Amino acid sequence: MESQKNIVRLENIHKIYKTGEIEYHILKGINLTVRSGEFISIMGPSGSGKSTLMNIIGLLDRPNAGKVYIDGIDVAKLKDSEIAKIRNRKIGFVFQQFNLIQRLTVYENIELPLLIRDISKEEREKLVREALLRAGGDLGWLKKKPNQLSGGQQQRVAIARALVGKPKLILADEPTGNLDRDSGRIVMETLKELNKAGETIILVTHDIEVGNCAQKIYYIKNGEIVGSGETDQNKCILNSKR
Numbered sequence: 426m427e428s429q430k431n432i433v434r435l436e437n438i439h440k441i442y443k444t445g446e447i448e449y450h451i452l453k454g455i456n457l458t459v460r461s462g463e464f465i466s467i468m469g470p471s472g473s474g475k476s477t478l479m480n481i482i483g484l485l486d487r488p489n490a491g492k493v494y495i496d497g498i499d500v501a502k503l504k505d506s507e508i509a510k511i512r513n514r515k516i517g518f519v520f521q522q523f524n525l526i527q528r529l530t531v532y533e534n535i536e537l538p539l540l541i542r543d544i545s546k547e548e549r550e551k552l553v554r555e556a557l558l559r560a561g562g563d564l565g566w567l568k569k570k571p572n573q574l575s576g577g578q579q580q581r582v583a584i585a586r587a588l589v590g591k592p593k594l595i596l597a598d599e600p601t602g603n604l605d606r607d608s609g610r611i612v613m614e615t616l617k618e619l620n621k622a623g624e625t626i627i628l629v630t631h632d633i634e635v636g637n638c639a640q641k642i643y644y645i646k647n648g649e650i651v652g653s654g655e656t657d658q659n660k661c662i663l664n665s666k667r
């Protein structure tokens with residue numbers, strides 16, 4: 426059944442960084458499965474390995490041991506160019522710092538992931554507009570530069586850029602970390618809507634009210650998953666009275 430398909434499967438992932446003679450064992454045997462349509466959050470203290478794990482899931486980094494399957498593909502066997510293609514086609518990224526290019530317009534930022542594909546200008550324009558609307562943005566922003574928008578608006582542009590290529594998976598690393606509470610709430614509303622419409626989302630956060638907006642939370646500590654559980658939607662920022 427399509428809805429039961431595994432989008433991410435990690436088996437016994439280890440990551441070790443070497444600084445001179447010293448080895449730092451950052452991820453120590455991570456196992457994780459994320460099915461199509463799931464929305465999970467990953468929480469844990471600073472330095473516990475959350476971003477390292479996201480970089481491995483996002484194919485920005487390779488593990489020292491263990492298997493990474495994205496949409497059923499064992500990525501260890503692929504060349505860097507093939508990995509770049511999978512990253513471009515199957516994964517959309519949203520970062521804490523938005524990572525928009527300031528000298529480009531909002532339109533050009535959202536269009537970027539499409540430029541390395543064989544898509545006509547007309548089709549690209551249609552996809553950019555569609556993505557910005559799905560991300561809760563306003564078409565009036567398209568000609569603006571990112572710094573003419575508020576932080577919350579810039580994050581919605583970043584979500585549009587993540588969505589534009591119709592990825593299988595959205596990875597959001599602290600997407601509300603740079604935002605005030607109201608903007609954070611709007612961003613979570615957007616992610617929640619996208620998940621309802623079928624998007625698969627993995628979110629890293631320090632904020633329990635953000636983590637609770639997912640369906641399931643995984644807790645990571647010292648490079649290991651130490652627990653997981655269903656979330657309490659009453660404790661999601663969208664339902665809190667504050």
Ligand SMILES: Nc1ncnc2c1ncn2[C@@H]1O[C@H](COP(=O)(O)OP(=O)(O)OP(=O)(O)O)[C@@H](O)[C@H]1O
Pocket residue numbers: 442443444449451469470471472473474475476477478
């Ligand atoms: N390229 C690297 N070389 C050496 N050590 C690294 C490298 N990248 C990360 N680390 C170390 O790995 C550990 C985990 O880092 P990571 O960024 O994954 O943690 P995190 O849980 O995302 O933390 P935070 O919540 O503060 O962002 C940290 O101790 C960090 O110093």
